[in-house]
Every structure is written in C-alpha cells, then in structure tokens.
Amino acid sequence: MARYILVVEDDPDIRELLHFSLTRDGRTVVEAESAEDAQILLKRDLPELIIVDWMLPGMSGVKLAKSLRKDERTSKIPIIMLTARSEEADKLRSFEAGIDDYVTKPFSPKELIARIKALLRRTSAPEDDSLVFAGIRLELASHKAFVNEDRVAMGPTEFKLLVFFMRNPDRVFDRSQLVDEVWGRSVVVEERTVDVHILRLRKVLKPWGRDHVIETVRGVGYRLAS
Amino acid sequence: MARYILVVEDDPDIRELLHFSLTRDGRTVVEAESAEDAQILLKRDLPELIIVDWMLPGMSGVKLAKSLRKDERTSKIPIIMLTARSEEADKLRSFEAGIDDYVTKPFSPKELIARIKALLRRTSAPEDDSLVFAGIRLELASHKAFVNEDRVAMGPTEFKLLVFFMRNPDRVFDRSQLVDEVWGRSVVVEERTVDVHILRLRKVLKPWGRDHVIETVRGVGYRLAS
DNA sequence: AGACCGTCATAAAAAATTCATAAAAATGAC
DNA sequence: GTCATTTTTATGAATTTTTTATGACGGTCT
Numbered sequence: 001m002a003r004y005i006l007v008v009e010d011d012p013d014i015r016e017l018l019h020f021s022l023t024r025d026g027r028t029v030v031e032a033e034s035a036e037d038a039q040i041l042l043k044r045d046l047p048e049l050i051i052v053d054w055m056l057p058g059m060s061g062v063k064l065a066k067s068l069r070k071d072e073r074t075s076k077i078p079i080i081m082l083t084a085r086s087e088e089a090d091k092l093r094s095f096e097a098g099i100d101d102y103v104t105k106p107f108s109p110k111e112l113i114a115r116i117k118a119l120l121r122r123t124s125a126p127e128d129d130s131l132v133f134a135g136i137r138l139e140l141a142s143h144k145a146f147v148n149e150d151r152v153a154m155g156p157t158e159f160k161l162l163v164f165f166m167r168n169p170d171r172v173f174d175r176s177q178l179v180d181e182v183w184g185r186s187v188v189v190e191e192r193t194v195d196v197h198i199l200r201l202r203k204v205l206k207p208w209g210r211d212h213v214i215e216t217v218r219g220v221g222y223r224l225a226s
Numbered sequence: 227m228a229r230y231i232l233v234v235e236d237d238p239d240i241r242e243l244l245h246f247s248l249t250r251d252g253r254t255v256v257e258a259e260s261a262e263d264a265q266i267l268l269k270r271d272l273p274e275l276i277i278v279d280w281m282l283p284g285m286s287g288v289k290l291a292k293s294l295r296k297d298e299r300t301s302k303i304p305i306i307m308l309t310a311r312s313e314e315a316d317k318l319r320s321f322e323a324g325i326d327d328y329v330t331k332p333f334s335p336k337e338l339i340a341r342i343k344a345l346l347r348r349t350s351a352p353e354d355d356s357l358v359f360a361g362i363r364l365e366l367a368s369h370k371a372f373v374n375e376d377r378v379a380m381g382p383t384e385f386k387l388l389v390f391f392m393r394n395p396d397r398v399f400d401r402s403q404l405v406d407e408v409w410g411r412s413v414v415v416e417e418r419t420v421d422v423h424i425l426r427l428r429k430v431l432k433p434w435g436r437d438h439v440i441e442t443v444r445g446v447g448y449r450l451a452s
Numbered sequence: 453a454g455a456c457c458g459t460c461a462t463a464a465a466a467a468a469t470t471c472a473t474a475a476a477a478a479t480g481a482c
Numbered sequence: 483g484t485c486a487t488t489t490t491t492a493t494g495a496a497t498t499t500t501t502t503a504t505g506a507c508g509g510t511c512t
Contacts, residue, residue, distance in 0.1 A: 108327070155456055172369040193458055195502065200456095217369050218466065218501070219382035226368070381467060418491090419469055425492065444477065444490065457510080468499070475492065482485085 003149060004028040005116070006047040008038045008064065009082065010056055014105070018051065021109030022116075026132035028149055035059035039067075042074060049116060054083045065099055078119045082107070131166040133224070134213050136205070138163055147208040157182070158201040165214065165224040174221035198222055230254035231342070232273040234264045234290065235308065236282055240331075244277065247335035248342075261285035265293075268300060272375055275346060277338075280309045291325055299375055304345045308333070357392040360439050360452045362431070364389055373434040383408070384427045391440065391450035400447035424448055 005022055009015045010033050022029045030047065032038040035056050050068070052061040061081060068074040081102040101115055129140040137146045143159060145152040154162075160182050164173075173181070175191040183189055202211040215223045231248055235241045236259050248255045256273065258264035261282050276294070278287040287307060294300040307328040327341050357364040363372045364385075371378040371385060380388070386408050399407070401417040409415055428437040441449045 110326075157457075171367045189457095190459065192460085192502090196458075196504085199503065199505095216502070220369055223368060383468070415468085416470065418471090421491065422469075422493085425494095442491070453512105455510105455512085458508095460505105460507085462504085462506105464501105464503070466499105466501075468497100470495105470497075472495090473493085476490080478489070479487080480485105481487095482483105 004030050004047050006030050006032065006038060006041065006050045008032045008035060008050065008056065008061065009053045010034065011053070014053070014082070017109065018112075021113065025113050026135060026137060035061065035064035038064060042068075046074065046077060049078050049080065049120060051080045051082065054081055080112075080115060080119065131163065133166045133169060134210060135208070136162075136166070136210060136213070138166060147205070147210055150208070152204055152208070154201065154204045157197050158204065161197055161201055165222075169224045170226035172217045172220050172223045178221065194222075230256050230273050232256050232258065232264060232267065232276045234258045234261060234276065234278045234282065234287065236260065236279065240279070240308075243335065244338075247339065261287065261290035264290060268294075272300065272303060275304050275306065275342060277306045277308065280307055306338075306341060306345065357389065359392045359395055359450065360436060361434070362388075362392070362436060362439070364392060373431070373436055376434065378430055378434070380427065380430045383423050384430065387423055387427055395450045395452075398443045398446050398449040404447065420448075
C-alpha cells in the first residue's frame with residue numbers, strides 16, 4: 001500500500017526535521033540521501049508524494065525530477081522541491097522540470113504540511129477523504145482503518161462510531177446523541193448498545209495501545225481524547 | 227485570565243519599542259530580560275504568546291523555547307523568535323525548537339503585530355462554550371474543568387454544582403435551591419448532602435488555592451465569590 | 453459457517469447519600 | 483468581655499445506589 005512520503009535530502013538535520021514533523025502529522029516517511037538511493041527505493045514501492053532537495057550530491061534534484069516525469073510509473077506522483085533562497089531565481093526551471101510546488105529553505109513545518117495537503121488534495125483523491133487522529137487513519141472511501149500503516153479490522157458500526165468521534169474530537173456525547181448520529185434518528189436501539197460497541201472499538205484498537213483514545217465520561221457519555 | 231504577551235529580550239531599547247507598540251495595539255505586555263526571569267514569571271501565570279530574542283545572556287532563546295515545549299503546561303503557547311539577520315541561517319534550528327514564527331531584526335512594529343495576530347488566530351482554540359471565573363474554566367462541550375491550564379478532575383455532581391455556581395456568581399443559594407437546580411426538582415435528597423458535595427468541590431480545587439471561591443454564608447447557604 | 457448485531461445478565465467500578473462526630477460560629481446569661 | 487449553650491457547618495467513613503464494563507447468547511444477513 002503506497003501511503004508514504006519519500007524525502008530525498010542529503011542534509012541529515014533537514015531530513016530529521018521533515019521526518020519529525022511529517023510523522024507527527026500522521027504520515028509515514030521514507031528517506032533517501034541521494035537521487036540514486038531514491039531511484040532504488042522507487043523500484044519497489046511508489047510513494048504518494050516526493051519531496052526533493054534541489055541540490056544533491058551526485059544527481060541533482062532537478063535531474064531526478066525530470067527522470068521521474070519521463071517514467072510512466074512515476075510520472076503522476078506529485079513532487080515538492082526544496083530550494084535555498086539563493087536558488088530562487090531557478091524556480092522557473094524547476095517548474096519546467098515538472099515540479100508541482102516548491103518550498104524555500106528555511107521553511108516552517110507547518111507551511112510544508114499545508115502545502116502537502118493542498119497538493120494531495122489537488123492531485124489524488126484518496127487522501128482527500130481520510131481522517132487522521134493520534135496515528136489512527138480512516139479511509140472513508142474504502143472504509144478501511146489504519147493505525148500507522150497497519151490495517152485494523154473492525155465492524156461497520158465501530159467504523160461509523162469512530163468516524164463520528166474523529167470528526168468531533170474532544171467533545172462529550174451522550175448515548176442518545178451517539179445513537180442519533182451513528183445509528184440514525186429513526187433506528188431504535190437500546191442506549192446500552194452503545195456501551196457494547198464502544199467496548200468492541202476499544203478492543204480492536206488495543207493491540208496498538210490506542211484503546212484509551214475513547215474516554216468514558218461518567219454520568220454523561222463518551223469522548224475522543226484530545 | 228492570562229491575556230498578556232511575554233517579551234523576553236535583553237536589549238532595553240527593543241523592549242521599550244515592543245512595549246510601546248504592543249500596548250498601543252491594546253495588549254498587555256510583561257517583560258523579562260533573561261530566559262531565567264521568564265521562567266520564573268511563567269510559574270505564576272501563562273501568557274497567550276511569547277516573544278523571545280534569539281540571543282540572550284545566559285540561557286539562549288532557543289534553549290528557552292525548547293524547554294517550554296517540553297513542559298506540558300507551556301507546550302502550546304505560541305512563540306515568536308526575534309533574530310538578527312546574521313542569524314538567519316539558523317532559522318531552521320529555531321523551527322526545530324518548536325518556534326511558530328520568527329521576525330528578523332530590524333523589524334517594523336506593524337509587521338510584528340500582523341504576525342502576532344495571524345499566529346493567535348491560528349492557534350487559539352475556538353472557545354466553544356466555556357465558563358470562566360477566577361482562573362477556573364469549564365469547557366462544557368468536552369466536560370472538562372481547568373484551573374489556568376491544568377486539568378482538574380472531579381465527579382459529575384461536583385461538576386454540575388460548579389457549572390451552576392459559575393453561571394450565577396456572587397449570589398447566595400440555600401441548600402434547597404441548590405438541590406432543585408443541581409439535582410433536579412424531582413430528586414429527593416437530604417439537604418445536608420449539599421454540604422458533602424461542597425466539601426468535595428473545595429477539596430479538588432484546593433491544590434490551586436481555589437477552594438475559597440466557594441464561600442459559606444452561615445445560616446443561609448453558599449456563594450461563589452472571588 | 454462466519455461476521456456482525458442487539459440485548460441481556462452480571463461483575464466491577466465509581467460515585468452518591470447518609471450518618472456520626474468534630475469543629476466552628478452565634479447567642480445569651482452573667 | 484467571658485463562658486456555657488445552642489445552632490450550624492465541616493469532615494471522615496460506612497453503606498447504598500448508580501453507572502459502566504464485560505462476557506455470553508440468539509438472531510440475521512451474506
């Protein structure tokens with residue numbers, strides 16, 4: 001399953017920064033320190049996005065981008081290029097090379113992540129409909145749940161329940177609200193049924209230590225921990 | 227409630243400039259001339275934003291920022307760093323330290339204020355429905371209680387009681403009124419039960435010295451008072 | 453058969469209420 | 483004013499009640 005971001009960057013500090021901030025955003029990062037290494041990695045598995053440094057020892061970032069564009073297999077993967085301010089004049093050339101966006105160093109992780117999101121929204125649809133929270137990712141379109149990159153199997157009701165919570169984190173809902181929202185206003189179910197599905201949801205999340213993301217608020221209901 | 231901006235800067239001229247322009251913008255400013263002083267100030271009351279100079283005698287601004295990020299109490303306060311142009315190359319490291327934005331000296335007050343506004347807009351959580359009184363904050367949506375930014379755990383009845391008092395501060399209620407409002411008209415409980423819950427409420431507020439906000443009015447009942 | 457659902461019964465946990473008593477404050481006689 | 487008395491509140495602890503967690507069962511749909 002290609003759901004990772006490839007970072008091609010020779011500076012270990014920047015690599016680490018990217019790794020840290022992207023991971024915190026719930027993404028998986030694979031790193032390469034040269035264009036050549038990147039090409040080897042790309043033979044195996046395709047990422048959903050590539051971040052490349054303009055300047056690289058050996059084959060340059062621009063050259064790598066151009067070659068990726070030529071290969072049919074990789075031609076549609078969006079590319080973000082990192083440039084130093086002094087290289088700004090060369091922006092034009094990078095767009096020529098088929099780069100989708102560029103970010104000038106030094107950059108804020110926030111900005112980068114915003115650009116990544118925008119780019120993924122523009123290019124590929126699947127990421128569009130996914131919710132991420134505390135390492136849990138829900139793919140709404142395919143109805144699949146992941147913790148990090150591991151598939152988590154759960155029943156449809158558990159999934160819907162989790163979707164609702166992840167769309168409304170850190171808010172308490174009482175059982176009748178949950179029944180309304182998750183089961184539907186017209187369906188009549190015992191309120192205690194909610195308890196059982198909460199239990200089942202926690203159970204499937206437990207192997208990843210994510211069972212406590214759903215908190216009990218005694219006397220009121222349940223809440224997705226912030 | 228802490229609604230001030232903390233400026234950590236050793237140069238008195240810049241301090242004054244910041245003080246002047248921020249005050250004119252209607253903000254409250256507290257100044258520290260070293261990281262150490264800042265840390266002492268932060269023990270009392272948390273600001274809504276911190277402006278730190280990169281270069282400081284003693285502990286550096288970056289170091290301060292890092293330590294603030296580590297402490298849960300301060301980890302969410304946005305930080306703006308002031309850097310000299312020569313230090314620009316190090317910007318990257320400052321982002322690593324969790325800085326949210328930076329401003330290069332010399333800067334125009336206008337620019338700084340624009341950045342502060344943008345940052346506060348980005349970070350400040352939309353306070354959905356919350357009650358605030360004497361440093362105590364009740365988030366009704368998430369059903370959480372805080373003193374300053376510390377979470378306070380309490381039982382459901384204590385929470386309801388506190389909600390009622392905070393919606394009607396400075397007013398005395400006798401026990402039967404409290405039973406009516408908090409327990410509900412239909413519930414039958416001994417009036418003395420109120421005493422016990424008042425006691426428990428005071429107990430959980432005590433660690434923050436907020437137990438006195440609930441006053442006993444002898445012969446009548448209780449009142450919330452600052 | 454297998455997966456999933458809703459309900460129930462019961463165990464476990466948490467919180468509420470009551471009660472007994474200590475402490476504090478008000479009252480009134482001196 | 484002081485002391486004893488009375489009234490009221492604070493507090494700790496036992497007990498009861500409420501609420502939630504959990505395991506199991508029968509039914510349904512595929």
